[in-house]
Amino acid sequence: MAYRTTIKAGGSGADYWLDLWRNRQLLWILSKRDISVRYKQTLLGIAWSVVRPLMTMLVMATVFSLVAKLPPDPNIPYPLMILGGLTIWTFFSGAFSQVSNSIVLNSNLVSKVYFPRLLMPLSAVAVGFIDFLISLVLFIGLSFFYNYLPSPNIIFLPFFLVLTFISALGFGLFFSVINVRFRDIAQLIPFIVQVGMYACPIAYSTRLVRDSLPQYYKYYIMNPAVGIIDGFKWCLLGDNSYFDPNSLYSTLIVSIIALFLSVMYFRKQENTFVDYI
Amino acid sequence: MHVITAENISKKYIIDHQGTRKPTSFRDAVSDTFDQFFTKKDKDAASNRKEEFWALKDVSFSIDQGDRIGIVGHNGAGKSTLLKILSRITDPTTGQVTIDGRVASLLEVGTGFHPELTGRENIFLNGAILGMNKSEIKQSFDAIVDFAGVEKFLDTPVKRYSSGMYVRLGFAIAAHLEPEIMIIDEVLAVGDAEFQKKCLGKMRDVSESGRTLLFVSHNLTAIQALCNKSFYFEKGKLLDQGETSHIVTTYLSRVSQKKLERQWDDVNTAPGNDQIRVKSFKLVPDYLDDLMHIDVRTSMEIQFEFWNMIDDAQLNLSLHLYSYTGECIFNVGTASQSFAKGLISGTLEIPGHFLNDGSYMVSIMVVKDTSSVIYNMEEALTFDVEDYREGVTWYGKWPGYIRPQLNFSLNQAESVVNG
Numbered sequence: 001m002a003y004r005t006t007i008k009a010g011g012s013g014a015d016y017w018l019d020l021w022r023n024r025q026l027l028w029i030l031s032k033r034d035i036s037v038r039y040k041q042t043l044l045g046i047a048w049s050v051v052r053p054l055m056t057m058l059v060m061a062t063v064f065s066l067v068a069k070l071p072p073d074p075n076i077p078y079p080l081m082i083l084g085g086l087t088i089w090t091f092f093s094g095a096f097s098q099v100s101n102s103i104v105l106n107s108n109l110v111s112k113v114y115f116p117r118l119l120m121p122l123s124a125v126a127v128g129f130i131d132f133l134i135s136l137v138l139f140i141g142l143s144f145f146y147n148y149l150p151s152p153n154i155i156f157l158p159f160f161l162v163l164t165f166i167s168a169l170g171f172g173l174f175f176s177v178i179n180v181r182f183r184d185i186a187q188l189i190p191f192i193v194q195v196g197m198y199a200c201p202i203a204y205s206t207r208l209v210r211d212s213l214p215q216y217y218k219y220y221i222m223n224p225a226v227g228i229i230d231g232f233k234w235c236l237l238g239d240n241s242y243f244d245p246n247s248l249y250s251t252l253i254v255s256i257i258a259l260f261l262s263v264m265y266f267r268k269q270e271n272t273f274v275d276y277i
Numbered sequence: 278m279h280v281i282t283a284e285n286i287s288k289k290y291i292i293d294h295q296g297t298r299k300p301t302s303f304r305d306a307v308s309d310t311f312d313q314f315f316t317k318k319d320k321d322a323a324s325n326r327k328e329e330f331w332a333l334k335d336v337s338f339s340i341d342q343g344d345r346i347g348i349v350g351h352n353g354a355g356k357s358t359l360l361k362i363l364s365r366i367t368d369p370t371t372g373q374v375t376i377d378g379r380v381a382s383l384l385e386v387g388t389g390f391h392p393e394l395t396g397r398e399n400i401f402l403n404g405a406i407l408g409m410n411k412s413e414i415k416q417s418f419d420a421i422v423d424f425a426g427v428e429k430f431l432d433t434p435v436k437r438y439s440s441g442m443y444v445r446l447g448f449a450i451a452a453h454l455e456p457e458i459m460i461i462d463e464v465l466a467v468g469d470a471e472f473q474k475k476c477l478g479k480m481r482d483v484s485e486s487g488r489t490l491l492f493v494s495h496n497l498t499a500i501q502a503l504c505n506k507s508f509y510f511e512k513g514k515l516l517d518q519g520e521t522s523h524i525v526t527t528y529l530s531r532v533s534q535k536k537l538e539r540q541w542d543d544v545n546t547a548p549g550n551d552q553i554r555v556k557s558f559k560l561v562p563d564y565l566d567d568l569m570h571i572d573v574r575t576s577m578e579i580q581f582e583f584w585n586m587i588d589d590a591q592l593n594l595s596l597h598l599y600s601y602t603g604e605c606i607f608n609v610g611t612a613s614q615s616f617a618k619g620l621i622s623g624t625l626e627i628p629g630h631f632l633n634d635g636s637y638m639v640s641i642m643v644v645k646d647t648s649s650v651i652y653n654m655e656e657a658l659t660f661d662v663e664d665y666r667e668g669v670t671w672y673g674k675w676p677g678y679i680r681p682q683l684n685f686s687l688n689q690a691e692s693v694v695n696g
Contacts, residue, residue, distance in 0.1 A: 003457075007365055007374040029405040033391055033398075040393040040434075112388040113406055114365035271368040274361070275290070 016267070020116040027119050031126035034098075038127060049134040053090060057083045060203040073205050073241050077146045080139070081237065085202035087135040088232040092164050092225065093193040094128025099172025100189050104179050107277045117270040118263075121176050125165065139236065151238030160232045163251060167224055170258030177262075177269045181276050200225045201233075207242040227251035279377075280458060280489050281340040281363070286372030288333040288358050288513075332358040333369070334513045342457075345490040347504030347521055349497065349528050351661060352636055354510040356493045360384060360462050363491065378457030378489070381407055385462070387447030392436035396427055396446060399435050403450050417453040424475070425449035445472055452479045458489045463674075473671065477503060495634070495674060496664060497525050529570045529663065537562070537660060544584055553643050553652040556582040556620065560639075560660050563629075572665040573680055576629035579639060579658070582622040587645070591615050595642040596625055600635060606678045613647045630682035633675055634664035 039045040057079055064070045065078040072078040102124035103110060103117065110117070143150065179185035201209070206226060210217045220226065227247035234243035333355045340346055348356050361367045363374065364382035389406040390399050400421055404414040422428055425445040427438075435443060461480070480503055484490045494500050500507060500521060507524035509517040509531075517527050537560040541547035547554040562577040564570075571577065585592065593613040598606045609625065639658040645651045664675065 003377070003379050005365070005374075005376045005380070007362060007369065007376070008372065009368050009370055025410055026405045029402055033394065033402055036398070037391055037393045109389050109406065111366065112385045113382065115406070115408075274367045 016116060020118060023115050023119055026115060027123050030119060030123035034123060034127050035130055046134070049131050050138060052131075053083065053086050053135045053138060057086055060086075064203045070204050070208060073207060073237070075240050076237055077148065080142055080146055080148060081205065081233065081241070082203055083135070083139050083142055084233040084236045084241070085200070085229050087132060087139050087236075088160070088164060088229055089197065089200065089202055089225075090135045091128050091132035091161070092168050092228065093196065094131050095125045095165065095168035096128075096172045097189045097193060098124035098127050099169060100175035100179055100185060102172075103176045103273055104183070104186070104277070110273050110277055117273065118266065121169065121173055121266075124172075125169065128168070143236075148237075151236065153235045153238055155235075157232070157235045160228055160235060163255065164228050164232075166259050167228065167251065167255035170255050170260075170262050173262035173266045174258070177266055180269075180273050196225065199223065200229050201242075202229065205242050206230055206244065206247075210242075210244075221247035222250045224251040224254040278342050279339040280342045281338075281374065281376050283336060283338050283363075283374045284372055286333060286336050286359075286362060286369040286374060287331060288355075288362065288367070289370040290330045290332055292328045292330050331513050333362070336372075336513075336515045338508065338515060338518060340489060340491070342489055343484065343487045344506055345484040345504045346492065347500035347507040347524070348491065348493045348510065349495075349500060349507060349524065350510035353512075355513040356510055357384075357462065358513075359510070360460055360491070360493060364460055376458065379408065380458045380460065381451065381454040381456035382460035383407075383448075383451045383462065384460075386444050386451070387435075390435055390443070390447065393434055395434055396422075396431045396438070399446070400450055403447065407451060407454055408456070409454060413455070421446075421449045421453050424452060424479075441472075448472075448476055452476070456488070458491070459483055460491045462493045463495065497528075498664070498666070501525060537658070539658065547584070548654060549583070549652055552585075552587050552645075554584040554586070555654060555657070556584060558639075558654075558657045560658055570663055571660065572663040573632065573634055574629045574665055575662070577627050579625040579627065580622070581624075581641065581657070582620055583643070585616050585618055585621050588618055589615060591646050592621075593644050593647060594623060595644060597640045597642070599638040599640065600678055604678065606632075606637070610644075613644075631679055632662045633677050633680040634662050635678070636661050 039048060042048065044051065060082050061079045064082075065072070070078075072081050099121040102120040105124075106120045109115075109120070175185050175189065197203075200223065206220070209220050213220070221244060227249075228251055230241070230243045230247060231251075233241045336355075336359065348359070350356050358367075360382065361384070362369050363376070364380065364384065366382075366384075387399075387403060389403055391402060394402065400418065401411070401414055405411070409417075422431065425442070425448070427442055427446055430438065430442065435446070438446070459480075477499065480490060480492070484503075490504075492500065492504055504521050506519065507521040508515055509524050509528050511531070516531075517524060538557070539559070540557040541555060544554050544556075547556060549555050557580075559580045560577055561580060562571045562575050565572075565574055579596070591613055592615075593611050595608060595610045597608045600606055611623070637660055638656050639660075640653070640655045641657055642650055642654075643652040666675075
């Protein structure tokens with residue numbers, strides 16, 4: 001017969017990825033569910049996804065540019081620089097926190113029906129991606145406003161998107177597993193995202209870190225998010241935007257290792273979720 | 278041909294007794310945490326709190342294609358654990374199961390329904406979760422809507438559905454799955470009579486088309502109507518399997534053999550304290566005719582004896598009856614009376630046609646001077662009441678903790694003769 005399943009301790013084996021592939025429609029449907037449910041019974045609806053980055057950008061621009069008088073990268077309007085960083089950060093932080101909470105949020109499914117559990121974190125990326133797209137449209141609108149021409153570097157954009165996806169999934173999967181047993185994770189995630197927003201070059205340029213704290217610069221660019229954010233800004237804003245290709249080393253190494261290990265960890269633990277959730 | 282083969286499957290759970298005593302206030306919670314913090318080094322204490330529990334132990338069986346298997350057993354017998362393993366929701370601790378064919382399991386009606394989504398959206402969502410692909414869902418969409426009878430509410434969020442509509446829609450989707458093997462857990466417990474008839478009919482169709490069915494229910498009537506073979510589980514073991522009629526008889530007779538009597542002869546080791554020791558605790562059913570099991574109609578007596586070791590004590594007794602899930606069904610108390618040292622006995626009559634089917638626990642509390650509890654015996658006795666019905670075609674779990682026979686009648690107050 002076409003379908004033969006063997007159930008034993010230690011979980012499913014070789015047919016796992018095939019199973020995942022067979023269930024690709026479910027992945028799509030779960031993503032669609034998360035997106036369409038997001039703003040149900042809200043007055044502003046999808047406008048929230050516009051208001052949030054816009055307000056954040058305005059506050060940051062006021063504080064860092066007008067009050068603190070930090071210089072932007074040469075010839076780049078400060079608000080545009082912020083929105084560029086914010087756009088990719090929206091994707092990373094949204095995907096990362098949704099992935100981390102994905103198993104717990106779907107606990108009703110975990111305890112009642114089988115499908116490859118990896119579908120839940122994968123589908124959770126969708127919400128962050130939609131927010132990203134909206135923010136990107138906003139960015140394009142703002143560049144028209146400043147008459148800022150797009151740079152040819154934009155062809156590298158997909159590369160940075162994939163990298164963001166890999167790192168958000170890599171870190172998020174770890175947390176999603178731990179979150180099943182220790183709900184502390186649900187408290188920790190917003191905190192990480194909040195701290196990350198200031199630890200990463202969103203409201204300021206990495207150039208300032210290099211110039212004012214040269215002795216710490218090499219540690220600063222070890223943060224894997226720095227490479228992603230600067231790279232992404234470089235794609236949108238062109239060569240004027242500060243981007244140190246050296247910062248990509250840590251991004252590539254850390255996120256690929258994180259993804260590899262966390263997928264292994266996830267696979268090892270996924271059949272025990274139901275006993276602890 | 279075997280479609281399911283299970284070899285020595287077992288499932289172990291670790292019960293953490295730490296969780297059994299719940300702190301009742303924030304202060305308790307804080308002091309508990311401190312206590313635990315300082316006693317952490319005491320490894321013995323920690324391991325004592327954890328206990329192994331085998332929900333299933335060395336279960337082996339094989340199921341042929343087209344079999345309709347009923348699974349019976351009491352709460353905690355391992356039925357649900359077995360279904361969870363067969364549906365791949367949890368792994369067995371040891372052993373192996375081989376399944377040939379696509380499995381759909383219905384452990385709950387409307388799994389994954391999202392309250393904010395409309396009926397239409399939920400059909401696609403739930404169908405996909407149960408393993409249907411989009412074209413299959415589209416194909417059976419009209420049939421599902423028709424079966425559930427929700428045409429008018431297709432574009433209403435399901436959170437606005439009545440519970441009946443919700444359940445009907447959930448079952449309708451599951452009923453249109455076309456798996457080779459279908460696993461169903463107690464879904465008939467919901468819905469009205471007409472809908473249940475539809476469901477049973479649908480399940481019969483499923484089995485007649487050569488597909489295999491596994492069905493768990495507390496309702497023996499439904500199992501007898503639907504299943505050709507049955508498994509009987511008790512305490513995690515597969516005790517017996519065979520023709521359904523045979524298994525149902527075994528099951529009912531096993532129930533009556535359950536120990537309904539507890540006795541302690543030595544005053545010093547009997548449960549209790551230096552004021553009260555319990556001597557015996559019995560449930561004496563007044564079996565009907567030649568039946569040897571307690572059903573809804575059976576009247577019974579709870580008889581007990583205990584030693585009183587206080588001189589000239591003013592005592593009264595309080596007896597609680599709990600459902601299996603721990604809700605108190607009733608509490609009866611005796612009047613306060615004075616007793617000398619020695620043996621005290623008591624009886625409580627429970628009439629027939631009073632308790633509903635289910636599992637029950639009895640606990641007693643000995644009270645001194647009408648105010649201070651001097652001894653509390655929890656779970657002094659447990660017993661089961663089986664379902665019995667007459668003249669109804671409804672197979673669902675009869676709702677409620679009690680099923681009293683009250684005077685309840687209908688009259689034709691006026692009739693209209695068609696002219």
